[in-house]
Amino acid sequence: MSRILVIDDEAALGENIQRMLRMPGVTVCTFVDPAVGLADAFAHPPDLVLLDVRMPGMTGEEVFAKLHEAQPSIPIVFLTAFGSVEGAVLAIRNGAFDYLQKPFKREELLLVVKRALSHATLEHEVEKLKSRLESLGEVDAAQSHNAAMLDQMDKCRRAAGTDATVMILGESGTGKEVTARLIHDQSRRKDGPFVPVECSAMPGSLIESELFGYEKGAFTGAERTKKGLIESAEGGTLFLDEIGDLGVELQTRLFRFVEERALRRLGGLSLVRVDCRILCATNQDLAAKIKSGTFREELYYRLSVITVKLPPLRERPEDVPRLARFFLERFSRRYGKSIIGSPQFYEALLKERWPGNVRQLKNVMERLTALHADGVLGAEDVEEDSPRVEAVSSLSALPWKDAREQYLASFESSYANAVLARCNGNVSAAAREAGVDRKTFYALMKREKDAQTGEFNPQLPQESGE
Incomplete structure (x- = not known):
């Protein structure tokens, strides 16, 4: 349904346009007060605005x-009398779509409306494609020159055409959620919801009610029936991130749902059937967890009908310069700058190990773009941004897994604190900047301390006022 707004102080003209545009799939709303019409356009963005040039109180310009x-993508067509054509032409130069000179015939109106609505549809499609390409850029699946990555992306494309469960394996920062979204976007469920669940971000007592929902009165404080995240994925895709952190008891309930595609809410008796596709991801060694009894073997096999393993960035050296260039261009656009890398800059990037993978590379490119003026980045910029040699050397005494964990924890903590400082201590704003929820952001800030003590503490700090 296309919504067209007419703002003209002549009520008769608005009514006439309504009659001329009476057709299926089109709604026309008219306003004689330009301020009221503008407020409506802000509250409910239309697909097209027909705007008079000369009006009392507020001009069309x-x-x-x-x-x-505020809304540069909305096409605006000026309705102009003979004496104000020059002003309408000037407005077109400033971004208006077209103008109609009064009095106009129905055929003329239909022609310009059809063109404007087609233009609006095209603009929406372009924005969708831009968003899709930006997501692809996180893992650079479409442009990767790495044979292992190309093989895994081909497997994702083939898996997308089915409803089989997919287990996505990979280190932190390799783009597991982006890969899950890629599978969803290429599936028959692409028009349905994509529901991500961060299994490590919620304590076991909370995640059960969040996943499965609950009936009114199921526990103290359950004042109404609430659907869980699984039910909210009806017709779409449920993505269970960090599935390895799910408790054994909850694994049992999840296995039953995966088998039957039906669940019982907490405190409920009747079965609720849910039609959704399940994707999951982990950076953990699930085979080791199965041996230790902390992950159910039958659930693993049920969730890993298809397994995708994303290679770490250190095994994709041919993709480092390509990704870095992509991120530099993105953040240069975002911050209104013009920054490029020199050949020496990209050579220096290739010498780094990138334990935080694509996420780390992305954050480094954003930091360099934010802190530097327009110009060319050199090798010295990479060296200044890299961790101190002494710090890296001290980690070399540790086993690779422990060293990597401490390095990553330090990086994530430093990153979170830098974003928090940029947002003047506002945790909600910082979490939005980082693209994570508040609980995950708190966890990032705590990571370094937990890694150094060797303890895992799922309790989050008390939220302070902002």
Whole structure:
């Protein structure tokens, strides 16, 4: 349904346009007060605005300037009398779509409306494609020159056409969630919801009610029936991130759901059937967890009908310069800068180990873009941004797994604190900047301390006022 807004102080003209555009799939709303019409456009962005040039109280040019600044993708067509054509032409140069000179015929109106709505549809599609390409850029699946990555992405494309469960394996920062979204976007369920669940971010007592939902009165405080995250994935995809952190008891309930595609809410008796596809991911060694009895073997086999293993960035050296260039271009656009890397800059990047994988590379490129003025980055910029040699050397005495964990924890903690400082201590704003929820952001800030003590503490710090 296309929504067209008409803002013209002549009520008769608005009514006439409504009659001329009476057709299936089109709704026309008219306003004689430009301020009221502008407020409606802000509250409910239309697909097209037909705007008079000369109006009392607020001119068409003023309405156009405010609306175009806030919603530049909405096409605006000026309705102009003979004497104000020059102003309408100037507005087109500033971004208006077209103009119609009064009086106009129905055929003329239909022609410009059809063109404007087609333009709006095309703009929406372009924005969707930009978003899709930005997501692909996180793992650079579409442009990777690495044979192992290309093989895994081909497996993802083939898996997308089925409803088989997929287990995505890979170190932190390799792009497991982005890969899950890629599978969802290429599946028959792409128009359904994509529901990510961070299994490590919620304590066991909470994640059960969040996943399966609950009936009214199931426990103290359950004042109403609530659907769980599994039910909210109806018709779409449920993505269980860090599935290895799920408790054994909850694994049993999840296995039953995977087998039967039906669940009981907490405190409920009746079965609720849910049609959703299941994808999951982990950076843990599930085979070792099965041996130790902390992960159910039958659940593992049920969730890993198809297994995708994302190679770490250190095994994809041919992709490092390509990814770095992609991120530099993205953040240069975001921060209104013009920054490129020299050949020496990219050579220096290739010497790094990138324990934080693509996520670390992305964060480094954002930091360099944010802190540098326009110009060319050199090898010295990489060296200044790298951890101190002494710090890395001290980790060499540890086993690779422990050293990597401490390095990553230090990086994540430093990153979280830097983002928090940039947001003036506002945790909610910092979490949005980092693209994670508040609980995950708190966990990032605590990671370094937990890694150094060798303890795992799932309790999050008390939230302070902001």
